[in-house]
Amino acid sequence: MGDVYVTIQHKEEYIEAKWQGHITADNVVSASLAFLELLKSKRCSKLLNDKSDVTGDWQEANDWLQFEWLPCAMEAGLRFMAHVYSFNMFSQLAARELQERITPEVSMKSFYERPLAEEWLRKQDDTAAADQRAATA
Template identity: 75%
Template sequence: MATRIIRPEPTPSAPVELRHIMGELYVTIQLKKDYIEAKWQGHITADNVVCAAQAFLEFLRKNPCQKLLNDKSEVTGDWQEANDWLQFEWLPQALGAGLRYLAHVYSLSMFSKLAARELEERITPQLSMKNFYERRLAEEWLLEQEDTAAGQRAARA
């Protein structure tokens, strides 16, 4: 009889909170049941987006997951200048760490919305990204995406 190794499910890491120099929270990154969530708030800049993307990469390496819910529904600000860095630096690292799907919830801010649209054009089809006006729809789409790692685990069992 073959030995079967049983590993406990990874425990969720503590949320990562990033704050402006004056102490205002601008993003919380946390592991949910089926995805990683980045929940943004307040006024953000391209520098904030780059810092958060770097923190996300560290979090993703510790908590492998194929799905990111990037909720910017409560932000203002123009972060479009971060898109070059996101496309050429962040994207290859995120793909290498296993990210496959990104559901993005639009801000009401036109500048933020335009930045998200441009980012989607830049990084798809390498990463399956879709923008949404409602968080509920973004989460539904994300949960519908095939988790290839889970499918591979089930096929081996």
């Protein structure tokens, strides 16, 4: 309907995706493609994925995110994702499933509070992620 459902912007230490409204799997795919373009141009290793203001079940996007988007995002430099949960049960379930699918390739942690997500993301170090991936390989 032309409503804005995500705002993506480059911050000093990470890229932020701030979601709002009722979202679908198609919305997640479209926004993830836009995020990927910004990631390629900025070569940023961190994503703050804030879905605290959404409703909707976007779980159908998880296959695409795991098998299509994730390899491209990792090639462009993504290593860490802090996810801020929605209080919507369906959105939480989709996020939990995504975390199971993409860890340990990307270090993903979910939070109920945005300040905690930002703090965790700022503390992440690219060399630690490389060591963790090597240890699990």
